[in-house]
Amino acid sequence: MVVAVSIGAVNIPVGDVWGILLRHLTSGGATDDPALDQIVWTFRAPRVLLAALVGAGLAVVGAVLQTLVSNPLADPIVLGFSYGASLGAVLVITLGGAALGGLGGLGVSGAAFVGALAAGVLVFALGQRRGRLAPTRLVLAGVAVGYVLLSLTSFVQLLATPTELRTVMFWMLGSVAGAQWDQLPTVAVVVLTSTVVLTLFGRRLNALLAGDESATALGVDVNRLRAILLVISALLTGTVIAVAGGIGFVGLMIPHLVRLTTGADHRRLLPLTALLGAIYLVLVDLLSRTLTRPNELPLGILTALLGAPFFLWLLRRNKGLDTV
Amino acid sequence: MKLTVDRLHVSLDRRPILREVNLEAAKGDIVGLVGPNGSGKSTLLRSVYRSLRPAGGVVRVGGDDVWELSARTAARRTAAVLQDSGTTAGLSVTEIVALGRTPHHGLLGRDGAEDREAVADAVARCGVTPFADRDYTTLSGGERQRVLLARALAQRPELLVLDELTNHLDIRARFELLDLIRSTGITTLAVLHDLDLAARLCDHLVVLHEGEVVAAGPVLEVLTPDLLRDVFGVRGDTERHADGVVRITYAAQPLALDREAEPVER
Numbered sequence: 001m002v003v004a005v006s007i008g009a010v011n012i013p014v015g016d017v018w019g020i021l022l023r024h025l026t027s028g029g030a031t032d033d034p035a036l037d038q039i040v041w042t043f044r045a046p047r048v049l050l051a052a053l054v055g056a057g058l059a060v061v062g063a064v065l066q067t068l069v070s071n072p073l074a075d076p077i078v079l080g081f082s083y084g085a086s087l088g089a090v091l092v093i094t095l096g097g098a099a100l101g102g103l104g105g106l107g108v109s110g111a112a113f114v115g116a117l118a119a120g121v122l123v124f125a126l127g128q129r130r131g132r133l134a135p136t137r138l139v140l141a142g143v144a145v146g147y148v149l150l151s152l153t154s155f156v157q158l159l160a161t162p163t164e165l166r167t168v169m170f171w172m173l174g175s176v177a178g179a180q181w182d183q184l185p186t187v188a189v190v191v192l193t194s195t196v197v198l199t200l201f202g203r204r205l206n207a208l209l210a211g212d213e214s215a216t217a218l219g220v221d222v223n224r225l226r227a228i229l230l231v232i233s234a235l236l237t238g239t240v241i242a243v244a245g246g247i248g249f250v251g252l253m254i255p256h257l258v259r260l261t262t263g264a265d266h267r268r269l270l271p272l273t274a275l276l277g278a279i280y281l282v283l284v285d286l287l288s289r290t291l292t293r294p295n296e297l298p299l300g301i302l303t304a305l306l307g308a309p310f311f312l313w314l315l316r317r318n319k320g321l322d323t324v
Numbered sequence: 325m326k327l328t329v330d331r332l333h334v335s336l337d338r339r340p341i342l343r344e345v346n347l348e349a350a351k352g353d354i355v356g357l358v359g360p361n362g363s364g365k366s367t368l369l370r371s372v373y374r375s376l377r378p379a380g381g382v383v384r385v386g387g388d389d390v391w392e393l394s395a396r397t398a399a400r401r402t403a404a405v406l407q408d409s410g411t412t413a414g415l416s417v418t419e420i421v422a423l424g425r426t427p428h429h430g431l432l433g434r435d436g437a438e439d440r441e442a443v444a445d446a447v448a449r450c451g452v453t454p455f456a457d458r459d460y461t462t463l464s465g466g467e468r469q470r471v472l473l474a475r476a477l478a479q480r481p482e483l484l485v486l487d488e489l490t491n492h493l494d495i496r497a498r499f500e501l502l503d504l505i506r507s508t509g510i511t512t513l514a515v516l517h518d519l520d521l522a523a524r525l526c527d528h529l530v531v532l533h534e535g536e537v538v539a540a541g542p543v544l545e546v547l548t549p550d551l552l553r554d555v556f557g558v559r560g561d562t563e564r565h566a567d568g569v570v571r572i573t574y575a576a577q578p579l580a581l582d583r584e585a586e587p588v589e590r
Contacts, residue, residue, distance in 0.1 A: 219399025264414025
């Protein structure tokens with residue numbers, strides 16, 4: 001991560017980066033070179049940390065949702081959470097805070113968070129049958145809600161000015177360029193706590209792999225488990241998307257990569273997925289700000305472009321996924 | 325552990341599925357649950373492994389109403405092998421067997437010596453050892469059922485609930501599984517479609533028809549020609565052969581009796 005901090009529009013020797021970081025972490029004093037200090041401490045360090053947290057969060061949500069709805073295609077996008085966040089964010093960007101009253105007061109991040117949660121609640125409500133959360137129903141509800149939200153988002157975009165549209169596009173494709181230190185504590189707490197809590201549910205998630213009825217016979221209250229995990233997932237997605245926008249692929253592919261290499265036991269899968277998600281997004285963010293130096297590419301473009309070929313290669317090597 | 329089902333009523337979508345069902349299995353008994361499709365067999369099993377809350381009546385395992393027990397406590401007493409295979413791809417055979425330890429742990433529980441011993445015992449007993457490291461999806465039907473039975477035994481249950489354990493298996497695999505179940509000595513309630521297998525495995529049979537128990541008792545007393553005709557719509561007879569095995573002989577045209585009684589109008 002320190003290396004990631006050192007590379008960018010201006011390359012800074014790794015040694016100097018360590019020096020600057022250490023000085024801030026110990027005494028908080030200013031450095032000899034204020035420009036370098038600002039690049040490292042104000043811009044790059046929070047950005048790399050945020051990329052790691054966002055990558056970890058998205059990947060963990062994906063892994064949990066895939067098991068929760070027994071569908072290898074599930075991720076925050078398929079279940080509509082991401083589109084809820086997009087609608088919230090785009091509304092604030094185009095119509096501005098004033099037009100929206102209370103919602104506007106939340107800013108883009110707040111609106112995205114509320115949007116993701118609202119979509120989660122809606123999918124949750126529609127995915128029930130006889131008071132039970134049915135996997136297929138949840139996925140279908142998620143896809144349907146997602147389409148509606150996407151249409152609304154597109155409609156709102158028609159009302160946007162070209163400048164606003166650029167902001168919207170950049171947000172929807174995802175970026176951690178705007179990272180600031182004061183965002184990090186909340187995101188860090190949510191991502192780390194959720195990952196730990198979800199890992200504690202690992203044994204029960206494993207049981208869920210055996211099917212709903214079998215899991216029940218293994219002493220798991222399947223309906224309650226689904227409800228708890230959906231709430232945590234929506235919270236986690238909302239928090240992450242609110243600060244980084246709609247980054248695709250990570251939630252879908254990273255969990256499968258880990259499953260294919262180290263197996264599906266959630267007590268191992270979730271921590272490793274978080275780790276790989278973090279590493280992956282830090283690397284992608286690094287590329288996004290170096291490939292077209294000094295311009296930047298949105299993360300969402302690169303995550304899939306880089307990850308998909310590798311994933312397809314792994315898929316061809318491994319026949320185990322055919323039967324998922 | 326003793327299983328008692330007392331005047332059980334179950335409804336789904338306000339439609340009654342089970343009415344006034346009574347059933348008893350003494351400790352160590354193997355009770356077969358038979359009946360045509362849609363007679364309520366799986367529903368009865370679901371209320372025993374605490375998946376479906378009954379509208380009336382009680383299911384007692386070891387003397388306690390299963391709905392008074394927590395899900396985990398109930399699952400430490402009752403293990404089930406069901407037909408929903410789930411998407412266990414990605415888990416190794418040993419990991420699937422280890423799922424049986426789920427009810428023995430809370431959120432913070434870690435695997436201990438007792439868990440490893442229970443899993444190793446179950447693996448050895450069910451003959452899963454030769455393919456313990458293979459991917460579940462590459463196993464044959466008989467091997468898969470052995471793995472699921474091992475998972476149930478790893479639960480260290482005192483009541484086994486089996487739903488069509490021997491479906492789609494070849495004859496040898498069927499017999500091996502039945503012997504395996506008998507050898508455990510655990511009280512068992514098994515739904516079986518194949519009456520010959522039911523007669524071979526079970527001490528007692530309970531016959532469900534349209535949500536009600538129409539006969540219950542020792543195999544020979546239950547599977548009478550009248551019952552075979554009225555409940556299953558076939559003509560046949562049951563007798564115990566010299567080797568001790570109960571066999572059913574079906575007549576050439578199962579429905580001939582009905583045709584004679586009520587000529588089909590064309």
